Amino acid sequence: MIPSARISAAIEVLGTVLAERRPAADVLKDWGRAHRFAGSGDRAALSSLVYDTLRHRASAGWIMGATEGEESPRALLLGMLRRGRGLEVDAIAALCDGGRFAPEPLSEEERAHLVAASLDDAPAHVRGDYPQWLDAALAAVFGEARVAEGEALAERAPLDLRVNTLKGALDKALPQLSHLSPSVGEWSPLALRLELEADGKAPPLTVEPAYIKGLVEIQDEGSQLAAILAAPPRGGQVLDLCAGGGGKTLALAALMDGVGQLYAYDDDLRRLAPIHERVQRAGAHNVQVRSPKGRGPGRVDVLKDLESRMDLVLVDAPCTGTGTWRRNPDAKWRMRPGALAERVKEQVEILDEAARFVKPGGRLAYITCSLLDAENVDQIRAFTARHPAFRAIPPAEAVLALGERGIALREASLERPEGLLLTPRRTRTDGFFIALLVREA
Known part of the structure; x- marks a missing residue:
């Protein structure tokens, strides 16, 4: 396909995404099936x-003079080429020359907007490229820095790997992946980072021997840090209550050196399905997967025998995912206030459920990939009010699990008494909130 044909196809796909409010990945997959002539x-x-x-929907629409919520796919793409990729107007016009497979030529109005291309008078949510209804919530966390935080969330995310120490050390993984030019992680001693190609394409890691043999796993460095700061005790009893596909489960297993017992549970069998193959590939022999059984009144409590026995309970809570917008840019535009309220309700229920498994002297790690206080510090404050036997561990104490790197991480993060907030702007990771609590009685 010639470049102008790709522009036309992108306008078509964007039209479907916006009109049907479907995930972009699904629409792109459908497009690929219908246009098999298109190569990789x-x-x-x-x-x-x-x-x-x-990523740049709000600012691209503003540049083109489009009313929020009524932007045309063409206007958004033209605005992105100017704002997101920095193309000059003549270069954009050359891609839209009206030729075969190319978009129609620029109108005089479009050209004028592209020439001006100013965000000087734009409100914060436009400059930060996030939904207007979230502006107050982000201002409460970041203040005037919310625009810069939003801009960082609109950038492309790199591909981060975690070295699985059950299979080998960093110095074993590096030479096996040298052809991909990995860099060593800034914070996690287990992290490697691969930069994306110019078009945003990630290398086909799943065909690499190091991945196939379980030496490396795909995991954002922020997610790795959450597992490290949780500090699972070697030889201890640990419960990953919202294990999902097992990313943090595998990280915990390696941190425990495969010693002790690690229970992985999720109340959704579909989310839990990938964990079995991943555990086997990683060589995590201390993991026991507990699957939900039954529904409603007939549901079996498959975790009852773990009550008050756990040294650590990790809650990777379902959340709005505002910290992952770099990887899921369409999700931020599909998100609605009702979804936030629903996630907050689920978090309350999960935290209360988690409390029953923590033994006296044991710890609870609460993690979200959200940037919003309603899902983070507010939840911890409300939880400790409901469960006075628990107290929050100060971040200054929690970061010691990382040694000297922990001190630097604390300085880079947004620190609150309840926990640490990592963001793409501050720590160059996905957005994560990490809180640790101890049960004192």
Whole structure:
């Protein structure tokens, strides 16, 4: 496909995404099936155009003079080429020349907007490229820095790997992946980082021997830090209550050196399904997966025997995912206030459930990939009010699990008495809130 044809295809895909409010990944997959002539390079370039436009939806629409909520796919893509990729007006016009497979030529009005391309008078949510209804919530956390935080969330995320110490050390993984030019993580001693290609395409890691043999796992460095700061005790009893596909489960297992017992549970069998193969590949022999059984009144409590026995309970809580917008830029535009309220309710229930498994002297780690106080510090404050036997561990104490790196991480993060908030702008990771609590009685 020629570049102008890719622009036309991106406008078509964006139209479907906006009209049907479907995940962009699903729409792109459907497009690929219907256009099998498009090669892998074409599909990667198309995905990059679509996702970059969604990253900059608010600012791109503003540049083109579009009313929020009524932006046309064409206007958004043209605005992104100017704002997100820095193309000059003549370069954009060359891609839209009205030729075969190319978009129609620029109108005089479009050209004028692209020439001006100013965000000087734009409100914070436009400059930060996030939904207007979240502005107050982000201002409560970041103040005037919310624009810069939003801009960082609109950038592309790198591909982070975690070295699985059950299979080998960092110095074993590095030479096996040297052809991908990995860099060593800034915070996690187990992290490697791969930069994406110019079109945003990630290397095909799953065909690498180091991945197939379980030496490395795909995991954002922030997620790795959450597991490290949880400090699972070697030889202890640990419960991952919201294990999902097992990313943090595997990280915990390696940190425990495969010693002790690690229970992995999730109340959704579909989310839990990938964990079995991943545990086997990682060589995590101390993991016992507990699957939910039954529904409603007939539901079996498969965790009852773990009550008051756990040294650590990790709650990777369901949340709005505002900290992962770099990886899921379309999700921020599908998000609605009702979804936030529903997540907050679920978090309360899960935290109360987690409390029953923590033994006296044991710890509870609460983690979200959210930036919002309602899902983070507010939840911890409310939990300790409901459960006075628990107290929050100060971040200054929690970061000691990372040694000297922990001190630097604390300085870089947004510290609150209840926990640490990592963000792409501050720590160059996904957004994560990490809180640790201890049960004193």
